[in-house]
Amino acid sequence: MRLNSFIVREAIVPALAATTRDAAIAEIIQSLKDAGQFSDADVTDITAAVLRREQLGSTGIGHGVAIPHSRHRDVPNLVGTIALSQQGLAFDSIDGEPVHVLFLLISPDQQPGPHLRALDAVVQKTKDETLVSQLKASRSIEEIWALLG
């Protein structure tokens, strides 16, 4: 699966205003909503679900990357986006390093296949630390999108 098949370009956040994990997740979900992916009513539910999921165990997988995610019964298709934090966010990552690159995924309930393939696509892409460094240095949606191809 290619990242640009489920990343919503219009929802990419090149520079998060948020300075905490929870605020960053809320800001990214709002960005997906503003891009027309969710209703106002769903935003609250989805944000709560992603935060609960994160409290069960950090999705900070190391070298500055985190993949917060959840499922939602009213989401028809897997959607996701990417956001960058220039200052870095405390995320309780496995290596203790702050998170600069966040991939947020929301998938339909009862469809683990696409969810797993998307997760694998993110993991395979972000294993490349050079690519992660390039993402961190990106300042625009265009630069980020070009790196996801």
Added chain:
Amino acid sequence: MTPELRIRKTVVVANPPMGLHLRPATAFAKLVRGLKCHVTLTNGDRRADGRSAFDLLGLLAPPGTELLLEVEGEDADIAVEPLCEILTAEGDSTDTPSPLR
């Protein structure tokens, strides 16, 4: 000199419905990083360093997958049980038990 303790064990992944997914993988890697031992997991020809969530997720191990767990070092004897518990948890490991689901 005491030889390093080395334990090899086959583990069948549970963690329904997604298997060795993000949460168990990060929990596993985090636990390994706190231990004085070297841990590897093998699924066929795919081999993962237990400290790396990237490696562990690359094993592509859905429920029912047989993995070979190898633990070597000072903490090997105390490491195996909690590591196996993460891999064989029967709860839904995908997300929070949310009312949304």
